[in-house]
Amino acid sequence: MDYVLPIRVERGADAAELGAYVRTISRRVHVIVVDGSDSLQFRRNARHFTAAVHVPPRSDLRFANGKVNGVCTGLALCTSEKVVIADDDVRYRCRDLDRVELLLDEADLVRPQNYFDPAPWHARWDTARSLINRGVGSGDFPGTLAVRLTERLRREGYDGDVLFENLELIRTIRADGGREVVAGDLYVPRRPPTARHFARQRIRQAYDSQAQPVRLAVELAVLPAAVAAARRPRWLVAASVLTMALAEFGRRRDGGTSYFPRDAVLYVPMWVGERALCAWLAVGQRLLLGGTCFGGHRIRRAAHSVGQLRRAAAA
Numbered sequence: 001m002d003y004v005l006p007i008r009v010e011r012g013a014d015a016a017e018l019g020a021y022v023r024t025i026s027r028r029v030h031v032i033v034v035d036g037s038d039s040l041q042f043r044r045n046a047r048h049f050t051a052a053v054h055v056p057p058r059s060d061l062r063f064a065n066g067k068v069n070g071v072c073t074g075l076a077l078c079t080s081e082k083v084v085i086a087d088d089d090v091r092y093r094c095r096d097l098d099r100v101e102l103l104l105d106e107a108d109l110v111r112p113q114n115y116f117d118p119a120p121w122h123a124r125w126d127t128a129r130s131l132i133n134r135g136v137g138s139g140d141f142p143g144t145l146a147v148r149l150t151e152r153l154r155r156e157g158y159d160g161d162v163l164f165e166n167l168e169l170i171r172t173i174r175a176d177g178g179r180e181v182v183a184g185d186l187y188v189p190r191r192p193p194t195a196r197h198f199a200r201q202r203i204r205q206a207y208d209s210q211a212q213p214v215r216l217a218v219e220l221a222v223l224p225a226a227v228a229a230a231r232r233p234r235w236l237v238a239a240s241v242l243t244m245a246l247a248e249f250g251r252r253r254d255g256g257t258s259y260f261p262r263d264a265v266l267y268v269p270m271w272v273g274e275r276a277l278c279a280w281l282a283v284g285q286r287l288l289l290g291g292t293c294f295g296g297h298r299i300r301r302a303a304h305s306v307g308q309l310r311r312a313a314a315a
Helices: 016-025 039-046 066-077 094-103 121-136 151-156 165-175 195-200 202-211 213-228 233-258 262-289 306-314
Strands: 002-007 030-035 053-055 082-086 109-116 144-148 180-190 292-294 297-299
Touching: 002 016, 002 066, 016 030, 030 066, 053 066, 066 082, 066 151, 066 165, 082 094, 094 109, 094 180, 109 121, 109 165, 121 195, 121 233, 121 262, 144 165, 165 180, 165 306, 180 233, 195 202, 202 213, 202 262, 202 292, 213 262, 233 262, 262 292
Parallel strands: 002 030, 002 082, 030 053, 109 180
Antiparallel strands: 082 144, 109 144, 292 297
């Protein structure tokens, strides 16, 4: 099984801990590190990735979402049809990789469940999103996917001029008739971002909902509904309790209580309020600015629909 790890390390940062992780999993999988760092940092990183194939992204790939340049470069270098794709904060254990490999015997795409380890306050805040996703049964969107690599995916990759690149990959595989397994009981830890990075992601994450019309409509409705209910605080309290109950159901689903802290449910009303505001700000970015800034580019589209991808493939 191959493991594609797209990274970009800021100049002067130390990749030693990530290198130690790569050495550990390289005993189980063939690791391909696609390093989009500048040339000086790339050379510094090389000493940490001697247990892996360490390459820069292909020069002919110039997607607005730089991560996709790395993923598509890695997919073309894979030697196995079973591939794990993971962000640099994801930390698989050998038993997780074993389970993924088994699931790929029957599926074309496996979507695991991430959880934060450790879980500072801002990680608990973001965990509220995962618990709601689990509660409504849609499955969470993790920082890692596992795919069965087809010749078409190896050769053509997927569209990287979108913001929600994980969803784009999921829908690309669905559009080709692939079978997806949402493995809500496959818990893979990830390192939390810094509080500063977490704060910078709020509108960007809300922008992703523009690829999910029903979800976007619900999120946009929350703020006017809250304003309308402002004179009836009991309604707001009742709505908060119901949302927290939904999140608690998601926390208990598939043995999640062993991985999600109990007090993460208390952050649910704050996350809902944050998303209600940021959803409107994200729509404003699209309408007034033509998209949201990400990685030095302004990206308009969150992701294509499955129908759009099927029509494009047919054409």
